[in-house]
Amino acid sequence: MTLTPDGCAARRRRLLEAWAGSEDALVVATPRNVFHLSGLLTRATLLSGDGTPFLVLERDGRATVVADNWLEAEAGAAHADEAAVWNWYDLRRPAAERHATACAELARMLEGRGVRSVAFEHGVLARPALPRGCEPGGDLAPALARLRETKDPDELALIRRAIRATEAGHDAARRVLRPGMREIDLHAEIESAIARAAGEPVLLLCDLVAGARTGDRGGTPGTNVIREGDPVLVDLFPIVGGYRADLTATLVAGEPTRAQAERRERLHEALAAAEARVRPGARAAEVYEAMRGVLGALPTHAGHGLGLDHPEPPFLVPGSEETLRAGQVIALEPGLYEPGRSGARIEHDYLVTEGGFERLSAHAT
């Protein structure tokens, strides 16, 4: 399952229609934006994932992916009109520096096409990527970001798939958690469950800590041994097939105390209060205030957008002027924390719909 040819073509069309500049070509250089517009996915779990593919969009709509030979299969399967594959390392001659060569190859391709001016992501593309005499044009980054704010059906299918796999990770955490195991042992069981459910390697990012560190809202799992009665913060945000899920539960190693149970109740109240504000046109700050209203204090955001990146717009924070729109995917994550002592958080993912929202996740919280 991946992005569809129609979905990629529609996004490229929207980008070209929205672009007011008159440059000969648009060059996309951020891997996740290349994926969004062509389906060419670079994976951190592969050596090819360190390659630098580009997408060149000419004014007549022609789309060309430019990639090295270690991404040949991905480039060939990409939803583009053409794949320009260049030789990085062929196992016969020493390889040149990969990123610099990628820039030089892009420049050569642009020159060959007679491209004289280019719009590109100013903060990403290095100088040698544009041939001599080619005029640097407008910054493509804001337009690419806008294009990603609401999700198309092919993207939603991938987000739902990432959420299903992540739920399997939460199920595993509940099943295997016991006092005496180390945080990293719990992490290993969760990671296994997610990859097994996805049927492919995934990159698991997470907050996974037990005991006092939960009061500091998270952290990376280590050799800390989980003790009887410890709260265990399990916030899983893997990348599965390019897209993110972001689901949290706070477990207890053993029987929850009354205080732990009451804290959980308040988090659910806060989540319900925030959910009740989620609809197209709602202000992001309004969702934040609804959650804070229940919790009294909220040292973090109420949530954030989610998709090819994490966090991404909208940001559910007090200082936001953003309003929600149908098609956005957001995470809501109320938490209660006593720094250095104990904390808890729950989190679900949502699609903003015309009628309000659809909760996408179903793990136990």
Added chain:
Amino acid sequence: MTLTPDGCAARRRRLLEAWAGSEDALVVATPRNVFHLSGLLTRATLLSGDGTPFLVLERDGRATVVADNWLEAEAGAAHADEAAVWNWYDLRRPAAERHATACAELARMLEGRGVRSVAFEHGVLARPALPRGCEPGGDLAPALARLRETKDPDELALIRRAIRATEAGHDAARRVLRPGMREIDLHAEIESAIARAAGEPVLLLCDLVAGARTGDRGGTPGTNVIREGDPVLVDLFPIVGGYRADLTATLVAGEPTRAQAERRERLHEALAAAEARVRPGARAAEVYEAMRGVLGALPTHAGHGLGLDHPEPPFLVPGSEETLRAGQVIALEPGLYEPGRSGARIEHDYLVTEGGFERLSAHAT
């Protein structure tokens, strides 16, 4: 365990001494080079891992890491004279585009220091990273690559640690492999074992395939079910604490046939023949020829350098002019393949020493 203050300082000194240009400052932008020279490690398993830290080296030797607030802890612990931390996302206001803002912040910092000319990695750094009026100087990439070709003691300690964790993955593979399991199930057990041994999340890259796909030299594990008698190619190259190991064994799900056992014998002969050539001054192509001499044909390289990247120089290929040097770390990986049918490979990692080599890995092959 990480890179040491002395190791980082010594590498920065060597870089400055080797740099013939007269630029006011050297800017390092590739995360693995920033780590090499400061110990500031960005990890793919953390959200902060998508940040863009920089290292600025001024002519008087002053080293400053520039990083966003999600890398604040890493920047604070870095072995540099100063950490310049800027605010990307503080959970109160929406975040701006991360990479573009990183460039702007670097430019602001360079301007504040009165830096008027800069050497940098031409193929990596984007235009807005240099302030107006600052002259783009020489390309730092070749000097940074040379600096990484031989390994310092603090780097070797990390490579040894990565190898120990990867050996635990191989032990797990032998222990759990059985017909009926899917490739991804075997992968999950291996990944767990490596992370448990490392005591922290690792990014596992690998070739892990069974049956006919072994004839094509590798691939990513999927839902393919391993059958009785299948060869199972297990080539593990995780990133552990920033450094790589790269260890291969080819297992058999069940009892090896006589042909499989003979193939294994020939791979060991080929490995021994290649090992016998490993010493300072040996030509990389000579090691390749020794391995090919035993195998008759060798459709791949004989091996490659290993460290913060994979593959990296030296490349053990027929078309190489490189010679081995003491302090290099290399992998040797003889393989025999019948495309579309069956294949096998073994691989160990080595340190080139004054006297010849030290085999760093001890997994069963």
